Amino acid sequence: MFTGLIQAMGQVNIGLGGVAIRNPDFLATVGPRQGDSIAVDGVCLTVARLEPWGFQADVSPETMARSTMGHPKAARAMVNLEPALRLQDRLGGHLVSGHVDGLGEITAIERQPRSWNVDIRWQDPVFGKYTVSKGSVAVDGISLTVARCSAGGERFSAAVIPVTWGKTTLQYRQVGDWVNLEADLLAKYSERLLGLEPPQPISHQEQAINKAWLQEQGWS
Known part of the structure; x- marks a missing residue:
């Protein structure tokens, strides 16, 4: 992790x-x-x-x-x-498993006064459902916050501050480059849990407890 x-x-x-x-x-x-x-x-x-x-x-x-x-x-x-994260470490970014979901293409890089804006497109749009505005996404292992995204989430933008830009490989990336993308782990687990049938309660016998039932169970 x-x-x-x-x-x-x-x-x-x-x-x-x-x-x-x-x-x-x-x-x-x-x-x-x-x-x-x-x-x-x-x-x-x-x-x-x-x-x-x-x-x-x-x-x-x-x-x-x-x-x-x-x-x-x-x-x-x-x-x-x-x-890897140690249990006593601070969780300054978000939970990243290191299991890449798919690739993304950088479609635009724009220099802002105090940041860079990077536009990315999921290669497989099915993963867009995990992309939400102000949510988290890992881009080449970097924890970034989604600034904006399309209705389906297949295209999104992330604002990159100077510290992150200068200490990561984003400074070397160009439009058209491919990057590794991992969607928010919590979003994927939530989808999995919500898609399952709720656990069924243990069924109880509705048969009345009477003398005949007790005898059937071995009670005299």
């Missing part, structure tokens, strides 16, 4: 079945161990091997197909890094 508050950036090298993340300072600061979870552009990866320059992780075909890691431009790109 993560918060969407990026702690560092690193360079990714994607090979056959795995990735290598280069950032020795991240290792010194965070001190990950083999088996730890690290969010890489919002994708939860397990540290397979530690190296002096960073770490290596294995990537499944499902992750490659669902995230930007399967895109050619990601081969040597800069990525956002966040270690």
Whole structure:
């Protein structure tokens, strides 16, 4: 589990079945161990091997197909890094699982006096139902607040403050680039629970308790 508050950036090298993340300072600061979870552009990866320059992780075909890691431009790109949330940590962003729902395309980037406005379109519009104004969304692992969205939620805008812009890979993104998107975890669980039939109460026998019933149950 993560918060969407990026702690560092690193360079990714994607090979056959795995990735290598280069950032020795991240290792010194965070001190990950083999088996730890690290969010890489919002994708939860397990540290397979530690190296002096960073770490290596294995990537499944499902992750490659669902995230930007399967895109050619990601081969040597800069990525956002966040270690897993500890129970005693502050939840400054929102609950992020690191399980990417799908891709989004950046359709516009506009510089504002004190922020940047980024417009994004879900590749699969079905996920738009989880996008609501003032709700949360993870973009390449970054916890952002939806400023505006279309009626179906398939298109939305997020305002990015200078601190977030300067400390994440958003500063390198351009119109037409693809990003990893994860919808609000609480929204997905709520949909799942509301879509299920309510639990049925335990049925009670309406048969009257009388002498004949007691004898049938073994009472004399």
